[in-house]
Amino acid sequence: MYRSHNCGALNASNINTEVTLAGWVQKSRDKGFMIWVDLRDRYGITQLIFDESRTDKTVFELAKTLGREFVIQVKGNVIERESKNPNMPTGDIEILVTELTVLNEAITPPFTIEDETDGGEDIRMKYRYLDIRRNPVKNSLLFRHKVAQEVRNYLSAQDFCEVETPYLIKSTPEGARDFVVPSRMNPGQFYALPQSPQTFKQLLMVGGMDKYFQIVKCFRDEDLRADRQPEFTQIDCEMAFVEQEDILDTFEGLTRHLLKEIKGIEVDKFPRMTYDHAMKTYGNDKPDIRFGMEFGELNAVAQHKDFGVFNSAELVVGIAVPGGASYTRKEIDALIDWVKRPQVGASGMVYCKYEADGSLKSSVDKFYDQDDLKKWAEATGAKQGDILFVLSGPANKTRTQLSALRMEVATRLGLRKPDEFAPLWVVDFPLLEFDEESGRYHAMHHPFTSPKPEDMHLLATDPGKVRANAYDMVLNGNEIGGGSIRIHDKETQQLMFKHLGFTEEEAKNQFGFLMDAFQFGAPPHGGLAFGLDRLVAILGGQETIRDFIAFPKNNSGRDVMIDAPSLIDDKQLDELSIKLNLK
Amino acid sequence: MYRSHNCGALNASNINTEVTLAGWVQKSRDKGFMIWVDLRDRYGITQLIFDESRTDKTVFELAKTLGREFVIQVKGNVIERESKNPNMPTGDIEILVTELTVLNEAITPPFTIEDETDGGEDIRMKYRYLDIRRNPVKNSLLFRHKVAQEVRNYLSAQDFCEVETPYLIKSTPEGARDFVVPSRMNPGQFYALPQSPQTFKQLLMVGGMDKYFQIVKCFRDEDLRADRQPEFTQIDCEMAFVEQEDILDTFEGLTRHLLKEIKGIEVDKFPRMTYDHAMKTYGNDKPDIRFGMEFGELNAVAQHKDFGVFNSAELVVGIAVPGGASYTRKEIDALIDWVKRPQVGASGMVYCKYEADGSLKSSVDKFYDQDDLKKWAEATGAKQGDILFVLSGPANKTRTQLSALRMEVATRLGLRKPDEFAPLWVVDFPLLEFDEESGRYHAMHHPFTSPKPEDMHLLATDPGKVRANAYDMVLNGNEIGGGSIRIHDKETQQLMFKHLGFTEEEAKNQFGFLMDAFQFGAPPHGGLAFGLDRLVAILGGQETIRDFIAFPKNNSGRDVMIDAPSLIDDKQLDELSIKLNLK
Missing domain, CATH: 3.30.930.10 (Bira Bifunctional Protein; Domain 2)
Structure with a gap:
């Protein structure tokens, strides 16, 4: 047996017992007449003490040679520590070592084995086994x-x-x-x-x-x-x-x-949101709903004035950023630059401050008066002290851009709290999406997804409109799960393959075994x-x-x-x- | 919701409740005015009843069309069964069906979905999803x-x-x-x-x-x-x-x-047996110890008489089969034929009956008298009423042959009971085995296995003699697990690779990352x-x-x-x- 306890186990209740520990040398402090060593294993750190006046001379000399990450085994007595460390479970005690064995030496690791290491990503990956030693x-x-x-x-x-x-x-x-x-x-x-x-999981259902x-x-x-x-x-x-x-x-x-x-954490029943609603309200099928800033569509209130950019756009849409009226010109310009980066791709951004005194001040005051802007505020739910950011252009593209801005602003405002969890279901996804490049429909989820029965009649005439019995679980702006009710009859599955551009032979060659299986009594089924x-x-x-x-x-x-x-x-x-x- | 209960859930306590069930039609009996259907799902079978006098006519007519493995959903009332089946958890009740929906039809399966099926291995594998429906x-x-x-x-x-x-x-x-x-x-x-x-698991230990x-x-x-x-x-x-x-x-x-x-089942502490002992006593490194028939070596008592076959053999070894004295000549000949099959490969077999009256009768009575044969009985632990089977030849080969015979006889005697469990550890395996074909040593377990410290000095001079810190868990004649203490220092590992015929470059190319890792403080470790x-x-x-x-x-x-x-x-x-x- 290499150890009687692990390095996280001992405390004041163990004082005066003899123990055997094994682990790695985290660090060593040599004061000449006294050496302290932090001994580390998976479970914690225990302080060892070698004292010239109490420790066997050979042991003491050997202790002087210990380097970082040496693997050692010690025997000793648990004693009360003089300067206790209340932040460690073992902080009340230390081990006065009587025997020391070096189980394995170590050359100097290429980065420090600390919670905050000096090693970059690449070196940590090359020596992942050392990285794993870090908490x-x-x-x-x-x-x-x-x-x-x-x-x-x-x-x-x-x-x-x-x-x-x-x-x-x-x-x-x-x-x-x-x-x-x-x-x-x-x-x-x-x-x-x-x-x-x-x-295979569908065949298990069969x-x-x-x-x-x-x-x-x-x-x-x-x-x-x-x-x-x-x-x-x-x-x-x-x-x-x-x-x-x-x-x-x-x-x-x-x-x-x-x-x-x-x-x-106890959470309430998950909200359910349709795909259409998620796209219109958050520009995204995996909305982060830990915070608001829901989209307000402004076509009705911002078009048909003299501002050509908005007038020619398919969609004018904005969000109200809480407390944003205090943004400086420099902060606003930085955000405008941010949305104009190629990764986001907006051509520009209009803003409108809703000042604490109730007045509105926009970057397009030339075209819109206070009444107009008030309507913008209403449409986006802006309150006094907020700022509105407004984008315009083709609907889908503009929503995606505003979604990116919404997430960026939320991150900057600290609204994406890692210890807050806001799950939801997004449902009623489209069954198919049209791929411009190949000129055909692709399954949005996968080709085994069942259309909604009430949309079934559209499959032949308007496939892009058909909604699926498909759903995603979304958590804090991430899709963490997704699935669907499956097709469970051969005819619908064949029709689906046809719409996805499979020839009968291709479908048979690839998925014949599944369609065969469906003939032998497939139950309704689904999963995620x-x-x-x-x-x-x-x-x-x-x-x-x-x-x-x-x-x-x-x-x-x-x-x-x-x-x-x-x-x-x-x-x-x-x-x-x-x-x-x-x- | 497709069902309120599964098909194994209902019993007398549910009588007079309305339930919804779904599943597969296991079988259907149509008596004209009455139809019984066994409805099956993963959890069991529930009997459905359609009664011309009590069931809606449309439902009754639809019930007549149900074929094997149709997927159906039914609503109905739980009623007491007239002829109860005490062998089924649901045997006290049946469902008087009021509504019937066919969820999916089924063509006739290629084999019966019964515990004992008429389908052979090949067809069951092709339609494995149907095979999985079988209990x-x-x-x-x-x-x-x-x-x-x-x-x-x-x-x-x-x-x-x-x-x-x-x-x-x-x-x-x-x-x-x-x-x-x-x-x-x-x-x-x-x-x-x-x-x-x-x-990877060794690197996790590092x-x-x-x-x-x-x-x-x-x-x-x-x-x-x-x-x-x-x-x-x-x-x-x-x-x-x-x-x-x-x-x-x-x-x-x-x-x-x-x-x-x-x-x-509670089992005692597992016996531990060395590899050498297992080979000598059972001819096998995964002995089935649910029964005895341990090997008795007969060289000392069977050689130096006039029987040339034994005299020239490296090993003469036998087992005593309990109760075997009653074997007929025909049964014995069948076993002699069995050991002479090419899969076993013995050239012949000597037997010796230890009769109930204490006399001994062997197939080599010409060469051995009663006193000689008594010594055979002692060496194999035979009792009156047993038969001894004796093989001879090169040691390893003969042991393997006798091991095969021992297992075969035990199977025929019903000594290998599937509900009896006799685990053990086999330990002290050789580190290396010599491969005639490649003319070099191979790792018996794998190249990371640690030699026993006390045999370490033989590694350079007599590698075949070195035992490893390696062990197998054996259960009922099967190796169910195996492992070893690993080498945890670079030098020993390099030496090991050398003995296995790796050049330094090959070792570095293949396992350099492991040997590198060992330099950074590898702990002693092992596993299985x-x-x-x-x-x-x-x-x-x-x-x-x-x-x-x-x-x-x-x-x-x-x-x-x-x-x-x-x-x-x-x-x-x-x-x-x-x-x-x-x-």
Whole structure:
């Protein structure tokens, strides 16, 4: 046995007991006649003391040689500390060491193993095993485990069965790009890694499994944007004999449970918002509703004056920023520059201060009098002391721009509080979206999503108008989960594939097994999937997912620690019946 | 809401309530004026009754059209059954149906959805979603979930943290063949799918994570023997600051917990047996100790007589089969034929009956008298009424043959009881085994396994003699888990790679990151991995793992349900910078 206690366990109640501890040297202070060492493990830090007058000479000399991150084992007595540290659970005691063994030496780490480290992102990733010794990363991984365990316990208690679906499956051209795996035993053929277990979970419903979930890795070979990973983890769920409402209830229940158990926060029943409403009110299908600043459309009150920019626009829309009337000219110009950045793309911005005295002062006073501007204030819900920001242009584009501004302003005002949680459901998504490039409709969610029955008749004539039984769970401006009621009959599924531009043969080739399955008695079913990486990060109050993943990849899809991907042997290639085709 | 109750929920206490049920038509009996339908879902079967005199005519007529596996929803009243079925939880009641909706029709399934089906393995795999509707498969999946959940709860309660390690890692030539994944973003380079998270879990120990586990898919591209899968699931575990004894205690605890919670069986402390002892006593490093028949070596008592076969053999070894003295000549000949099959490979077998009257009768009475044979009986522990079977030849081969015979005889005698559990630890495995083909040593466990400190000095001079700190957990003749204490210093690891025939450059190229990590303060650590598929099958009292895997692959690595692997587009190949190289 290497230790009797861990480094976070001992306190005043252990005084006068002999203990054995093991861990890493966090730091060492050598005062000549006295050496203090902070010994660290996963559970905490315990102070060791070597005292020239009380410690065996050999031990004392050895203690002088200890460097940072040495792995040591000590025996000693728990004694009361002279200068207590009330900020540490072990702060009342220290260990007067009688025996010391160096279990392993350490060369100097390339960055400090502290909560605030001097190491940049790249070096921390290369030496991720050292990064994991730091509290922020270690605690994120422990936190992730806790969340996953709560999910499993909650769903298991509700009769959900976790079923492992295969990782070596079939490539399908629909959706994102697949990672593929050449099959040695079937030359010329490839497996694909799952982008999600979508068809398998539907087949489990056909198989009567009824309530399924799985915490499972999924894979997408996409060009990586910041904070995306080629492999990511889903909480994948499906239920049979359910309507949309049953699913929303069940997974709202799960999320409330997590917020309560993990964060100690009780939330009310989640608001439900249609996609159309979310787009009109927040310019976004994943609105952050921790704060207001809802959109006010100004066409009726701002057009048909002499301001040509507004008159020619499809949409004039604004938000009222609370307390913004105190913004200086410089602050306003900075925000105007911000919306004009290529990432946002607005051509300009109109503002209007609603002063504390009730007067209104805008950047377009030439065209609008006080009465006009008062109507703007009404339409956006502005109060005295606020500032209005107004954008105009093509409707969709302008909404997206104003949404970006709304989030930016909220961030600057500190309204996006990491310890406040405002979940909601966004429902009634469009079934299809038109892709200009390919000139055809794509499934907005996926091709197995059921149209709303009342919109079914539009599928042949006006497919873009058809709404889906699809829903997203949104938390603090992030989509943390999404799903749909599925099509469960062969005819509708065939019709859907047709609208998505599949030939009959393509549909049969790719999804024949699913349509076959539908003939043998498929129950009504639906489900959803949560992105675990993001969910955990948000619950942990963080913006980025990377510290919640033990061994993440960089933006080129590389694991810089193990140096993967890498070259493989010609023999391997040959066995797999492939060769390189480099350009 | 599609249902107020599931099909296993209703009993006499629900009589006179109105309920809504949904499920599949298991079977239908039409007596003209009365129709009974067994409605099935995941939870059970409830009998529905349609009565011409009490049921609405339209509903009654519709009920006549119901075929097997139709998906229906019914409303009705719970009534007392006339002829009760005490074997079903719902056997006291039936539902007098008032409303009937056909949710989905079904064509006739290709095999019967019954506990004993008429469908063979191939057709059941092709329509696995129908197979899953059958109780034996469904219950196996539910059982697997329960086992996995118990594992997670037990380990979490002991401070183990489940950490997800990456699936897209680096290919290494050591061990089995890797599945590889071409990287589009890094042309010419490949990821590999993990054969196990071995190096990552060791890096987590270097990272201070201390107690790690993960229930995780692993991948090996091997020619498939019966009951092997290219993707399989491990319970992967690792601990830091531990010795072998700590690990054995911890995971013995886990296994005892599972046996108690899942099977209601309390087992004593697991016996520990050295590899040498297991090989000598059972001819096998995974002995089934539910029954005796331990090997008795007969060289001392059977050689130096006139029987040339024994005299020239390296080993003469026998087992005493309880009650075997009553075997007929025909039964004995059948067993002699059995050991001479090419799969076993013995050239012949000597037997000796120990009759109830104390006399001994052997097939080699020409060479041995009663006193000689009495010594055989003593050496094998035979009692009156038993039969001795004796094999001879090269030691290792003969032990393997006798082990096969021992298992076969035990199976025929019904001694391998599926509801009896006899776990043990096999310890002190050899570190290396010599491979005749490549003319070099291979790691018996893996190259990260620590030699026993007391054998360390033999590594340079007599590597085959070095024992490892490696251990297997054995249950009922199956290895269900195995692991080792790891090397945790760079020098020993380098020496080990050298003995395994790695050049310095190869070692650095493949495992440089691990050896680098060891320089920064690696703690002593070790762990093990359980094969979940096999563990679950054994706990479930089954011989084969296939029914405990939702969507297994066949012996050619194909998923015959979804028809994978399959061809992929030239465009996909091109993007991945590879082309086919078919011979």
